[in-house]
Amino acid sequence: MLTRAAIATVLAEPPIAPIASREDLIDALGRAAELEHAIMCQYLYAAFSLDFTAPELAPEDSETVRGFMAQLLLIARQEMEHLGIVSNLLIAVGAPPNFDRPNLPIPPFYYQLELPLALLPFGDVFLREADRLEAPCAEPEPHPPLPYYPSIAAVYDRIRDGLATLGAPGAPTAATLFLGAGDPQLTNASFGATPNQVWYDIELLGVTDYASAVAAIDLIRVQGEGSRRGDADSHYGRVAAIRAAWDAMPEAARAAAVRPVPVNPMTSDRGDVDRHAPRCVLRDPRAVALARLGSRAYELMLLMLARQYGANDATPADRDMYRDVAFFPLMTAVVRPVAQILAELPAGDGAHAAAFTFELDGPIRTYPDRATFHVQIVERLTHLADGFAALAADDTMPPRLGFVAKNVGYLRRRLVDYVAANPTGATPPAAARATEEGR
Amino acid sequence: MSTIVCTFTGWLQVRLATNPDPPDETRGVSGYTFALPGEPDLDRILRTSDPVAPRTHGPSIGLAVRTVTVDGAGAAKHPLVGAQVDLLSDPIFESVNDVVMTQGIEALEPFDLRLARDRFALRRRDYLDLAYPDATVYTVPPALLAARRTAVFSYDASIMREATGGGDAVAFRKRRLAILEADLPSTRDPAARAGLQRRISELRIDDPQDHRTTSMHFIETRTYALDGPTSLADPDGWLPGLDTTAPFAVRLVMGSWDADALSAYATGTITLTTREAAA
Numbered sequence: 001m002l003t004r005a006a007i008a009t010v011l012a013e014p015p016i017a018p019i020a021s022r023e024d025l026i027d028a029l030g031r032a033a034e035l036e037h038a039i040m041c042q043y044l045y046a047a048f049s050l051d052f053t054a055p056e057l058a059p060e061d062s063e064t065v066r067g068f069m070a071q072l073l074l075i076a077r078q079e080m081e082h083l084g085i086v087s088n089l090l091i092a093v094g095a096p097p098n099f100d101r102p103n104l105p106i107p108p109f110y111y112q113l114e115l116p117l118a119l120l121p122f123g124d125v126f127l128r129e130a131d132r133l134e135a136p137c138a139e140p141e142p143h144p145p146l147p148y149y150p151s152i153a154a155v156y157d158r159i160r161d162g163l164a165t166l167g168a169p170g171a172p173t174a175a176t177l178f179l180g181a182g183d184p185q186l187t188n189a190s191f192g193a194t195p196n197q198v199w200y201d202i203e204l205l206g207v208t209d210y211a212s213a214v215a216a217i218d219l220i221r222v223q224g225e226g227s228r229r230g231d232a233d234s235h236y237g238r239v240a241a242i243r244a245a246w247d248a249m250p251e252a253a254r255a256a257a258v259r260p261v262p263v264n265p266m267t268s269d270r271g272d273v274d275r276h277a278p279r280c281v282l283r284d285p286r287a288v289a290l291a292r293l294g295s296r297a298y299e300l301m302l303l304m305l306a307r308q309y310g311a312n313d314a315t316p317a318d319r320d321m322y323r324d325v326a327f328f329p330l331m332t333a334v335v336r337p338v339a340q341i342l343a344e345l346p347a348g349d350g351a352h353a354a355a356f357t358f359e360l361d362g363p364i365r366t367y368p369d370r371a372t373f374h375v376q377i378v379e380r381l382t383h384l385a386d387g388f389a390a391l392a393a394d395d396t397m398p399p400r401l402g403f404v405a406k407n408v409g410y411l412r413r414r415l416v417d418y419v420a421a422n423p424t425g426a427t428p429p430a431a432a433r434a435t436e437e438g439r
Numbered sequence: 440m441s442t443i444v445c446t447f448t449g450w451l452q453v454r455l456a457t458n459p460d461p462p463d464e465t466r467g468v469s470g471y472t473f474a475l476p477g478e479p480d481l482d483r484i485l486r487t488s489d490p491v492a493p494r495t496h497g498p499s500i501g502l503a504v505r506t507v508t509v510d511g512a513g514a515a516k517h518p519l520v521g522a523q524v525d526l527l528s529d530p531i532f533e534s535v536n537d538v539v540m541t542q543g544i545e546a547l548e549p550f551d552l553r554l555a556r557d558r559f560a561l562r563r564r565d566y567l568d569l570a571y572p573d574a575t576v577y578t579v580p581p582a583l584l585a586a587r588r589t590a591v592f593s594y595d596a597s598i599m600r601e602a603t604g605g606g607d608a609v610a611f612r613k614r615r616l617a618i619l620e621a622d623l624p625s626t627r628d629p630a631a632r633a634g635l636q637r638r639i640s641e642l643r644i645d646d647p648q649d650h651r652t653t654s655m656h657f658i659e660t661r662t663y664a665l666d667g668p669t670s671l672a673d674p675d676g677w678l679p680g681l682d683t684t685a686p687f688a689v690r691l692v693m694g695s696w697d698a699d700a701l702s703a704y705a706t707g708t709i710t711l712t713t714r715e716a717a718a
Contacts, residue, residue: 052466052468053466058629059476059477059629059630059632059633059634060629060632060633060636062476062633063476063633063634063636063637066466066468066473066637069468069469070468070469073459073468073469074469077459077469194648196648197648198646198648198649200458200459324537324541327537328458328459328536328537328538328542329535329536329537329538331459332458332459332460332461332462332536333461333462333535333536333537333538336461337461337463340461400463403463406577407535407538410535410538410539410577411538413581414581417581
């Protein structure tokens with residue numbers, strides 16, 4: 001909770017200036033990408049804290065809780081969609097994508113936004129914060145300049161206004177704003193969807209000009225942060241429905257439905273988070289090892305996503321490979337199972353279960369060339385395969401980890417074969433040697 | 440020498456989680472298939488008989504030979520007409536969410552077929568690598584796996600029409616929804632009622648572009664060459680001089696995926712060669 005003094009300090013700051021240049025726009029889109037990314041983590045964390053299979057739950061309550069988890073995962077996918085759309089916007093205006101973000105919890109006003117960004121288990125506190133996060137608002141309308149964003153919708157209002165200033169027909173920079181419009185983006189068509197087909201509840205819109213840029217921003221606003229009141233399919237509507245059903249559940253069922261995961265878990269007492277927020281450093285060695293591997297797998301997924309966007313030396317086959325490894329295998333067959341397995345382990349503090357930490361130990365960079373990138377993804381997958389195999393060999397670990405280890409090992413083998421079969425003439429000798437050693 | 444082609448049809452059950460759930464999700468959360476309250480965990484196994492927890496109003500599970508031809512001529516009275524066709528050894532779709540193979544064209548493995556009626560039984564398997572009978576999709580070279588097991592995916596209403604008499608997936612789901620809604624008032628058992636409500640809520644998702652609906656028009660075609668040792672019990676000489684030196688060719692086409700009933704329709708052929716003229 002902010003003190004009056006803190007609020008006064010913020011209010012004393014100069015108002016946020018409108019976007020007046022390409023660099024302003026790129027900065028704003030970069031921050032929007034980080035926000036969407038952090039919000040996605042929040043929803044995933046809450047979803048993974050639910051246990052609809054708890055034996056104490058009556059069948060009806062179990063189905064209700066399964067519905068909560070499905071809805072939270074759907075919202076998380078749409079936050080991924082928002083991140084993807086913002087990435088397309090960045091590419092279109094000539095910038096690289098931004099898959100980086102600070103570790104959670106993030107201090108208040110880090111993004112000039114008075115909203116908590118933290119990993120919270122499902123429950124009253126999470127629902128209250130989600131409710132604030134998704135608060136509906138009217139169509140974009142003029143409001144007095146403030147030194148902070150009153151809502152996430154306001155972040156997008158500023159971007160929308162900036163796009164109009166710089167890219168609307170007649171604007172002095174309209175002809176040059178979308179200088180990256182021809183560079184590769186990810187859209188639903190990238191996954192084989194037919195035009196206008198919603199794909200796993202997501203609609204990745206491409207951006208090539210002012211009209212498509214505005215349509216992309218409006219989709220984010222209407223679907224998520226800044227939806228209209230009464231829209232049941234908006235995030236606000238979905239969160240409101242979850243809250244109503246949660247409030248109607250018996251207290252015993254509510255207690256059984258949520259795993260005892262902590263607020264803001266982390267594998268070390270890191271200094272790059274909000275030190276005033278509650279945190280839980282995992283102590284159980286198995287949980288720490290698995291959480292670190294899970295974060296590394298998640299980091300690899302982000303690195304492969306970053307190489308998918310924009311102009312670089314990736315061949316079409318490379319881009320297909322990045323997509324085919326990052327999306328279903330790493331997201332659904334590694335990261336999510338690891339998150340669920342972690343919740344079966346103790347945190348080691350005597351009170352909580354362990355949980356996925358979403359920690360990033362370094363910035364998510366966009367690697368410039370395929371030769372060195374391919375060496376590094378093979379190295380990373382080798383470390384992951386070895387690490388998961390070693391942990392899975394511990395017979396005190398949940399058996400499901402063996403399936404994850406087997407799949408990561410297979411992914412490594414696929415990547416090694418791919419890199420060997422798709423060499424680059426410019427591969428430096430050291431890179432070629434490193435790839436060979438990874439086989 | 441005769442060539443005998445047995446054409447089979449029927450329904451099979453596959454209790455598996457669907458995207459974007461993990462491949463080993465046991466109850467179903469973010470996809471469109473679920474283990475309902477009171478049902479055992481999802482296990483990904485394709486069953487051609489003895490379905491697990493079959494859903495009300497779903498199709499009857501079982502594959503059987505419908506027609507037989509001998510050297511291209513119909514043989515309506517051939518004793519194999521009506522024979523039961525089973526896939527044994529718990530076959531599963533082995534995409535593993537694109538880890539191993541691309542979804543929709545992935546391996547169905549193992550492929551171990553049995554044809555049986557009365558005292559007759561014929562069983563043979565298509566091994567991924569005959570030299571290594573224990574080989575799995577994870578252990579054979581990916582190129583070999585792709586060459587031996589890549590399916591052909593297509594999308595149209597033909598198999599659904601053959602299976603259900605109509606090709607309108609939205610209308611099919613709407614009819615099932617009406618039946619289940621009519622069942623709801625008389626369903627008192629808490630687990631059965633919760634499961635029925637889940638099925639109803641899923642069937643109410645009527646977007647024609649949603650996977651729940653479009654998947655009824657998914658068609659997957661696989662071909663096999665059964666090359667393993669043959670187990671044959673043919674006391675009445677239905678297949679005189681069956682040639683077991685060459686692989687048996689099998690074609691399997693699956694479609695009309697009924698996500699509500701976790702069932703799909705299958706049709707296919709088994710081609711056998713006898714050294715003697717067939718009866």
